[in-house]
Amino acid sequence: MSYKSFKPENRFLMGPGPSNVNPKVLEAMSKLPLGHLDPQFIELMNDLKSLLKYTFKTENENTFVLSGPGSLGMEMCLVNLIEPGDKVIVCVGGYFGNRMVQIVEKIGGQAVVVKEKWGRAIEPQKLEDVLNVNPDTKIAVFVHAETSTGALSNIKQLSGIAHRKSCIVLADVVTSLGAVDIYVDEWNLDAVYSCSQKGLACTAGMSPVTFSERAVASIKNRKTPIKSWFNDLNLLQGYWNGGAKRIYHHTAPSNQYYGLHEALLILKEEGIENAWRRHKENSAKMISRLKQIGLEPFVPEGERIPNLITVKIPDGIDEAKVRSELLNKHNLEIGAGLGELAGKIWRIGLMGYNSNEKMIDYCINALKDVL
Amino acid sequence: MSYKSFKPENRFLMGPGPSNVNPKVLEAMSKLPLGHLDPQFIELMNDLKSLLKYTFKTENENTFVLSGPGSLGMEMCLVNLIEPGDKVIVCVGGYFGNRMVQIVEKIGGQAVVVKEKWGRAIEPQKLEDVLNVNPDTKIAVFVHAETSTGALSNIKQLSGIAHRKSCIVLADVVTSLGAVDIYVDEWNLDAVYSCSQKGLACTAGMSPVTFSERAVASIKNRKTPIKSWFNDLNLLQGYWNGGAKRIYHHTAPSNQYYGLHEALLILKEEGIENAWRRHKENSAKMISRLKQIGLEPFVPEGERIPNLITVKIPDGIDEAKVRSELLNKHNLEIGAGLGELAGKIWRIGLMGYNSNEKMIDYCINALKDVL
Numbered sequence: 162m163s164y165k166s167f168k169p170e171n172r173f174l175m176g177p178g179p180s181n182v183n184p185k186v187l188e189a190m191s192k193l194p195l196g197h198l199d200p201q202f203i204e205l206m207n208d209l210k211s212l213l214k215y216t217f218k219t220e221n222e223n224t225f226v227l228s229g230p231g232s233l234g235m236e237m238c239l240v241n242l243i244e245p246g247d248k249v250i251v252c253v254g255g256y257f258g259n260r261m262v263q264i265v266e267k268i269g270g271q272a273v274v275v276k277e278k279w280g281r282a283i284e285p286q287k288l289e290d291v292l293n294v295n296p297d298t299k300i301a302v303f304v305h306a307e308t309s310t311g312a313l314s315n316i317k318q319l320s321g322i323a324h325r326k327s328c329i330v331l332a333d334v335v336t337s338l339g340a341v342d343i344y345v346d347e348w349n350l351d352a353v354y355s356c357s358q359k360g361l362a363c364t365a366g367m368s369p370v371t372f373s374e375r376a377v378a379s380i381k382n383r384k385t386p387i388k389s390w391f392n393d394l395n396l397l398q399g400y401w402n403g404g405a406k407r408i409y410h411h412t413a414p415s416n417q418y419y420g421l422h423e424a425l426l427i428l429k430e431e432g433i434e435n436a437w438r439r440h441k442e443n444s445a446k447m448i449s450r451l452k453q454i455g456l457e458p459f460v461p462e463g464e465r466i467p468n469l470i471t472v473k474i475p476d477g478i479d480e481a482k483v484r485s486e487l488l489n490k491h492n493l494e495i496g497a498g499l500g501e502l503a504g505k506i507w508r509i510g511l512m513g514y515n516s517n518e519k520m521i522d523y524c525i526n527a528l529k530d531v532l
Numbered sequence: 533m534s535y536k537s538f539k540p541e542n543r544f545l546m547g548p549g550p551s552n553v554n555p556k557v558l559e560a561m562s563k564l565p566l567g568h569l570d571p572q573f574i575e576l577m578n579d580l581k582s583l584l585k586y587t588f589k590t591e592n593e594n595t596f597v598l599s600g601p602g603s604l605g606m607e608m609c610l611v612n613l614i615e616p617g618d619k620v621i622v623c624v625g626g627y628f629g630n631r632m633v634q635i636v637e638k639i640g641g642q643a644v645v646v647k648e649k650w651g652r653a654i655e656p657q658k659l660e661d662v663l664n665v666n667p668d669t670k671i672a673v674f675v676h677a678e679t680s681t682g683a684l685s686n687i688k689q690l691s692g693i694a695h696r697k698s699c700i701v702l703a704d705v706v707t708s709l710g711a712v713d714i715y716v717d718e719w720n721l722d723a724v725y726s727c728s729q730k731g732l733a734c735t736a737g738m739s740p741v742t743f744s745e746r747a748v749a750s751i752k753n754r755k756t757p758i759k760s761w762f763n764d765l766n767l768l769q770g771y772w773n774g775g776a777k778r779i780y781h782h783t784a785p786s787n788q789y790y791g792l793h794e795a796l797l798i799l800k801e802e803g804i805e806n807a808w809r810r811h812k813e814n815s816a817k818m819i820s821r822l823k824q825i826g827l828e829p830f831v832p833e834g835e836r837i838p839n840l841i842t843v844k845i846p847d848g849i850d851e852a853k854v855r856s857e858l859l860n861k862h863n864l865e866i867g868a869g870l871g872e873l874a875g876k877i878w879r880i881g882l883m884g885y886n887s888n889e890k891m892i893d894y895c896i897n898a899l900k901d902v903l
Contacts, residue, residue, distance in 0.1 A: 165580075166556070166560065166794060167560060167563070167576055167790050167793050167794070169563050169564050169565070169566045169572060169573075169786075169790070170564075170566070170570075170572055171564055172564065172566060172567070172570065174565065174566075174567060176567055179565045179566075179567060179568070179783060179786065180784060181565070182565060183563070185537070187535065187561075187563070187564070188562060188564040189538060190558075190561050190562055190787060191558040191559060191561055191562035192538070192539070192540050192558070193540050193542055193543065193552070194540070194545065194550045194551075194552070194553060194559070194735050194736070195540045195541070195543060195545075195550075196543070196545060196547055196550060196865045197550070197736070199541075199543065199859070199865065199902055200859075201541055202540075205538055208538075228600055228601055228604075228737060229599055229600035229604065229762070230782045230783050230784075231782075231783065231786065232601055232761075232762055232781075232782040232783075233599075233600065233762050233782070234762065235761075235762075236761055237733070240760075260761070263761055266757075267757050267759055267760065267761055267764075268759055268760075268777065269759075302702075310819055338745075347618065352872070356567070356783065358783060359838070364565050364785060364786065364787045364788075365568070365783045365784065365785045365786060365787075366599060366737065366784075366785025367669075386637075386638050387638065388602075388609065388638055388640075388759055389639075389760065390601070390606075390607055390631070390635045390638055391603055391604050393609045393638075409780065409870070410603075411601045411602075411603040411604070412549060412550060412601050412602065412603075412727065412729060412735025412736045412737075413601075413736065413737075414735060414736045414788070415540070415550065415735065415736060416558070416561060416638055416735045416737075416791075417735075417737055417785070417788065419538050419540070420787075420890065423537060423538070424536050425534075426537065429748075432661045436674040477781075490568070494567045494570065495569060499780070502846070507902075529843075
């Protein structure tokens with residue numbers, strides 16, 4: 162055990178997140194802490210709200226940040242929306258869809274699974290079919306960008322189908338927010354959560370969320386108490402929506418919020434539509450370069466997450482050794498496969514601050530060297 | 533709404549936390565992020581574990597950090613230990629004891645309250661009496677330093693009483709860890725949680741926890757599933773206890789962990805017993821200076837939290853105006869009363885990096901000026 166100050170290596174973070182961040186974000190995080198009820202901090206919270214509304218493309222009043230990572234956001238949305246016995250349709254095409262099923266069951270919901278092949282977008286007809294035989298479904302949940310496979314689903318279409326059957330729609334945009342087109346209001350997404358360390362290009366540890374009036378009404382009309390205090394929307398509203406008079410809920414991590422604020426400012430300065438375009442363009446360049454060195458995309462064209470490219474591991478390659486050499490020789494982190502794709506794919510992120518030609522060159526050259 | 537980079541005021545944080553931190557902690561937090569499975573990050577996690585064992589005075593293998601604030605720690609411990617219908621004795625002498633009751637009830641436990649006057653240490657006989665008429669109690673929970681009142685309970689004694697009745701003991705050391713004597717193993721505390729921004733002198737947003745073998749066995753032997761995925765000890769163990777091979781749970785906030793690591797190093801360098809002594813000595817000085825300017829301690833001698841001093845607000849004072857003037861004129865934050873003590877007391881923190889004579893002088897002079 163070393164009792165020296167920690168000096169992290171200068172890694173090139175091109176896995177599924179975290180990614181590298183603009184030095185301005187790190188500078189913001191190192192500013193002096195503030196109290197969670199300081200008037201200046203409350204102004205910052207208001208600014209964060211506005212910036213997140215811009216980022217989510219929503220006018221939802223209930224748009225704020227949870228003081229924990231994206232997986233807390235997943236649990237928070239589910240625990241507020243689901244009452245014991247509620248029927249919940251979960252579209253599963255990868256590891257994170259499976260995690261949603263686990264959470265639904267842990268909190269007493271009845272999960273009905275729409276199963277998709279790992280690496281494919283959810284087929285909308287499958288959701289329609291399952292809804293037809295489950296007309297008593299209360300909530301439909303789906304992952305926009307399945308981080309474990311690299312597949313992007315058409316959540317606009319899925320949301321339309323679910324709404325026609327009067328479901329409340331919950332969407333996971335953990336990997337897509339800030340990097341891929343998302344229109345929360347236009348697409349009628351009722352509850353949405355994300356993370357800070359991917360498309361938003363901040364450090365890990367925060368989960369932006371947004372709730373429509375319809376989702377909030379459903380939560381207010383629950384017949385049973387929300388089975389969490391920390392995640393209870395009603396209590397969080399007292400802290401986030403209270404105008405000048407805020408009700409203490411938890412001690413907000415001020416320095417984390419500073420970082421997210423700075424990252425969102427940078428995103429707004431670029432313009433979110435420009436950020437979406439940048440991710441698409443760099444993704445196309447990266448895929449063509451990967452093909453040149455013999456690495457084939459795992460996901461069919463048209464279903465790929467722009468900011469997280471998955472490639473098949475060529476036969477006869479010791480994939481863990483490759484990743485380890487990339488890390489030790491080139492300081493480059495790429496992601497391993499998760500769940501049933503372990504050993505079969507690599508996951509290469511080009512997210513936020515990292516979605517640029519320099520990183521593409523660096524990654525391709527390192528891969529060429531090691532393979 | 534301002535779209536400028538955020539520049540926090542240089543506040544003197546002398547409320548109930550957050551407190552000011554050593555600039556080295558902020559510097560650590562601004563280092564480059566690492567992936568949550570990076571071998572170097574796993575080394576850092578191992579170091580954090582060792583440092584926390586030192587800080588908690590425990591050999592518990594299950595000693596780690598939750599990626600959320602202290603209030604998440606409270607919920608995490610309760611949701612793992614309690615099954616629906618379990619009888620839980622909660623000692624309540626303030627706001628945070630009440631919060632525990634709320635959580636116990638939200639997750640389906642049966643809370644039996646040992647009620648103490650706000651501002652007093654829990655009277656051990658009261659716990660004994662309630663245990664005598666509730667021999668089927670599974671868990672006894674108490675707050676060491678009740679942040680809302682300034683009263684410090686004798687949790688060594690409370691733990692002894694609860695253990696003689698075969699209870700599992702859960703202790704909240706949110707405000708005391710690092711500032712007040714705590715011996716987790718010696719005192720037989722089975723599950724313990726804290727926060728990062730008080731005695732540990734880091735920024736807010738993390739919750740150190742530790743679990744005895746007895747607590748872990750009780751969790752493993754549950755008959756019903758843990759009603760949380762994010763807080764499930766079994767899943768967190770896969771990430772924290774996995775040796776070189778870690779199972780991904782959530783994306784750890786690397787930069788927060790850097791900060792905590794640095795803060796714990798600073799604490800170890802001082803020596804925790806020296807830190808305890810420093811907090812006691814500065815507390816005595818502060819109380820005598822407060823008395824000189826006519827501010828009387830709210831809590832009787834012998835029951836006071838050294839690092840969080842509560843004083844009665846003198847008659848005829850507009851307490852909110854005083855706090856606002858301290859903030860605007862002197863950049864000094866002190867805490868208001870919470871719950872039934874709102875308007876009746878102020879809470880003055882002398883924690884971690886702030887427990888020194890310079891801060892005492894600054895606070896006293898500012899109070900003299902404003903009162």
